[in-house]
Amino acid sequence: EAGVTQFPSHSVIEKGQTVTLRCDPISGHDNLYWYRRVMGKEIKFLLHFVKESKQDESGMPNNRFLAERTGGTYSTLKVQPAELEDSGVYFCASSQKTGGTETQYFGPGTRLLVL
C-alpha cells in the first residue's frame, strides 16, 4: 500500500512569490491534516480536512495560506505571497478512524525556503 506522498520535496522561492504544495493521502483515508515545522520549533498543526470539507483550520497562520481538497482526494496548500517566516517543513498526514481511534500517517514533508 502506498504511503502519503508530498510534492515537491524541496522548494526555494523568493519573498513575494507563490508556492503550491501537494499532498496525496493514503487511498481511502477521509482525514487529511497539514502540519508545519519551523526551524527550531515543534511541529504545529495547520488544518484538518474530512473528505473535501475543512473541519478545523484554527492553525492557519494568516490569509496568505489557502488549502483545498477538491473531490476529497489530494490536497494543495498555497502560500501567496510567501514571506521569509514561511520557511520550514510542511508535513501532510492522513488517517481513517477505526475502532474509535485513528493513526495519523505522515508524508516525507516539503522543505520550503523563502529567500
Place this chain on the structure above:
Amino acid sequence: QKEVEQDPGPLSVPEGAIVSLNCTYSNSAFQYFMWYRQYSRKGPELLMYTYSSGNKEDGRFTAQVDKSSKYISLFIRDSQPSDSATYLCAMTRAYSGAGSYQLTFGKGTKLSVIP
C-alpha cells in the same frame, strides 16, 4: 508555558544501553499519547501509542504515561545504531464523535546510538 515540553538533546549513548526519553505536558484534555520516530529527511513514523495512564510494551520499546504527573516516557532497551533518529512525543484529546484530533508535538529528542 508550552503545552508539551521535550528536551531536544542531543542524546548520545553506547550500543546496548537503555535509553529514556520523556515529555511533560500541561493540557489535562490530552488522553492519547504517541511516540513518533523520525529519520533524517523523512516524515514522522508512529512507534507506539498509549491511552490514558499505564504502560505499553512492544519489543524493545516501552511507553509509560503518568497522567497524575502529566509525564510520559519512552524506554528503549538494548539500543541499536539503527535506533539513531529524532523521537517526538505527540498527544491528542480523547476520540469521541466528530471533530479534529490534531496532534500536539514536543520538539523532539535527537538520539545517537554509538556502535
